Amino acid sequence: MSEVARQFVMAGFKEPELMLVAAKRMRETVKGEVEAYTPYPVHGVDEALALPKSIIPKMVGTGALFGVCGGYTLLYWCSVIAYPINVGGRPLHSAPAFIPITFECGILLSALTAFFGVLAWMGYPRLYHPVFESPGFRRASIDRFWISIELAGDDPNKLQAELKELGAEETDFVTEQLQ
C-alpha cells in the first residue's frame, strides 16, 4: 500500500457512447490515468483508453507448452526410468499411448494458467478499491458506465465540470481510505 492516499475524479454515464467520448477526451487532456468501468464488455473501450493488446494469450500459450512438455516427460520418466514394466512385450516408451495424457496435461495447464494468470494479472482478489467510495458506483455493475481519473495535478472541480459537460449523469471526487 502506498502511504499517500490516491484521489480520483469519477463520472457515471447512462449511455456507453457518451462514456467512450468522455474517456477518450480525458485520456488525451488529463495527466492522470483514465479507467472505464462497465457492467459488460463494451466495444470501443480499448480504443478510447488506447489499451495495448492483452498479454493473456501469450501467458496461456506458455502454460500449454509447459503442460505438454511436462506431461510427456512425466509419462516417459514413470514408464521408462522409474518403473519399467513389460506389458505384453510393448515398448516401454509407447509414444502413441502417451498422447492422450500429454494432451490432457496441456489442456489442464492452459486452463489453470488462464484462470489464475488472468486473476493475478488483473490484481484480484482485491476487495477494496477507492472507486467503491462513490455511492453511485454501485450501478457500474448493473446499468451505468463509469470512468475514473486518478488525480495527478489536475483541478478536480474543473474536471468534474468538464465531465458534466460531456454528458455525465453524476460526478464524484473520492479519496482512498488508508488503513
Add this chain to the structure above:
Amino acid sequence: MADLARTISPSITPEPLIEGPDDDLTLTDSVFAPVWKPTAKGWWFLFMICLGGTGMLFSAIGWTVYKGIGVWGNNIPVAWAFGIINFVWWIGIGHAGTLISAILLLFQQKWRTSINRFSEAMTLFAVICAALYPVVHTGRPWFAAYWLFPYPSTLGIWPQFRSPLTWDVFAVSTYFTTSLLFWYLGLLPDLAALRDRSTGKWSQRLYGIFSLGWRGAGRHWRDYMSAYTLLAGVATPLVVSVHTIVSFDFATAQLPGWHTTIFPPYFVAGAVFSGFAMVVTLIVPAREFLGLKNVITLRHLEAMNKVILATGWIVAYGYAVEIFNDWYSGSRYELGHLHEKMLGPFAPFFWMQMFCNVVVPQIFWKRSLRRSLLVMWIASIFVNIGMWLERFNIIVISLHRDFIPGSWAAYAPTIIDVSLFVGTICFFGMNFLLFLRFVPSVAANEVKELAHEMRHTHV
C-alpha cells in the same frame, strides 16, 4: 447465421432472443429475482426429497466400503455394470454444458447466452456424480488417489500409463477442473452485480468476497474476455477428448460389441445428444418456476431440440455402423453378439433404446412439436432413458456373452446398485437446487451485452 439467413431471404426475421423490456436494470433484476425471492415451498419440497436421496447415496457408499464391492451386482463375466454405465451416462450429460458454453461461444451463436450458466452448472454436478462411481468401484476410495495419480510414494510404484483407464483419470479430472474454472470465471461479473444489488450486510459481504472485488474496469474486461475465450477454446477439444477417451475404455478391448472404431465419434455424439436432452429436462420446469421466460425463450428451446434431432441422427448412424460391422466382419463372435443384442435376454432393452433414441427424436421434425413444452419435456426424458439403456446395452450385453459359452452368465443389479444410481440423481438435484437458489442461473452480464448489441444492430 442470422446475417446469412437475412441475405438469402430478407423476409426471414428470427424471433428475438430476449422478450419484453430490455433495459439493463430490468434485465438484471429479472435474472436475479430467483436469488432474492424468499425460498419457495416447492423448492423446500424438492430439496428435502433430494436431501433424502443424497442420504441414501452416502449410506449406499458407506455400505459398499464397509462390506466391499461384492454388494454390487457385477461379477465375472459382467465385471463392469452399473458403476461404469452410470459413469458414462453422467459424463455424457455433462458434455452438453461445455458444448453450449464453449463451442457455441466460439461459433458466436447468440442463443447460447441465456442457457450457458445453467448448463455449465449441470456439467459440474454431473461430472461430480460421474467421478463418484470409479472412485467407489476401487473398493477403497482412500487409496484411489494412490492408484490413479502419479504422485511420488515411498513404494516407488507408478500408474500404468498405457491403459485407457489411466487416460480416463486425467481426462475426467482435467475436465472437472476446467469446467469449474470456466464456470467461476464466467460468474465473476454477476457476483459483483449481486454484491452491488444486495441490501443485506451478509449477502453483500459474501457476494463481495466471492466476486473477488470485481469492478469491471476496461483493462480487466480486455484480459478477462481474452482468458474466457481461451478457456472456451481449450474446453472445446477437451470435451471431445474426454468422451473419446471414455470410449477407448471399451474400444481397445477385444470383446465383440466393444472392439470397434466407430466408438469415439459415436460416444461424443451420444454425449451431446443426452446432455442436450438433460438441459431440456431441467430448463423447461426451471424457466417456468424462476420466471425466466423473457430470457430463455421458445427460440432457445427450439434450437436445443434441433440439436437433439441432429445428434440423434449421428447416434442412429453409429448404431447402424455397429450392426453393419458385426455382419460385415463375418466373425461368428461378432454375429453372435448381434444376435444376442437383438434377440437375446436383454433384447427388450435394445429395442427400447432404439425407440427412445432413434424414433422419439423424429417428432422434432415438426415445428409445433419442437415448440411444445410438454412434448419436448417428455421426449427429453425418453432420450435420457434411451441413452442410459444404450450404455447398459453396450456394457452388459457385450460382457454377458463373451467368447466361451462356459463363461456366460446373466446380470442383475442389486438394491445397492439401484440406490447408488437413484442417489446420484438426487445428489445432482440437490446441488442443482442450491445453485438455482444462490447463484443467478442466467448470465446477467452476457444477457445485457446481448441486449445492448440487439439495440444497436437489431440482431
